[in-house]
Amino acid sequence: MRDKWTLEELKAYLLIYAMNADKKLTQEEVEVIKRYVSPKTFIKVHNEFDNDKHHQRIEKINAAIKSLNLTKNEIQNLFYDVEEVFNADKDFSIVERNIAIGLKRILDF
Incomplete structure (x- = not known):
């Protein structure tokens, strides 16, 4: 595991996680x-996720x-992006x- 992700990498990982939730x-x-x-x-992140x-x-x-x-606001904004993937x-x-x-x-929100 890498020591540190950027915010974009975390966002990508979360969105890919959401995309793969239902296996479709x-x-x-x-x-x-x-x-x-x-x-x-x-x-890059999708390859990591797959492994x-x-x-x-x-x-x-x-x-x-x-x-x-x-911050709580940043986390909430990340989750809103995840919801957009779920609803896409x-x-x-x-x-x-x-x-x-x-x-x-x-x-934790």
Whole structure:
């Protein structure tokens, strides 16, 4: 695990996490993510995400939030971006709802 992520890398990881929640990747979800992060960051972080196990993903998200020392407002804004990915395909599934609840707990807001 890298020692420190940038805010863009954390955002990319969270958005990719959301995109993969229901195991149905859509072009709409990818387009939302690409509005928020650079193509280079998307590819780099997506490759890292694909190589991580579920528990590693949670640990990395927690570690990045702590190391970036984000305010509640910044965390809330990140979650709003995550919600946009969940809603991109117009199908906010029960799995995505459960992941959203879990992310709120992880993000502590």
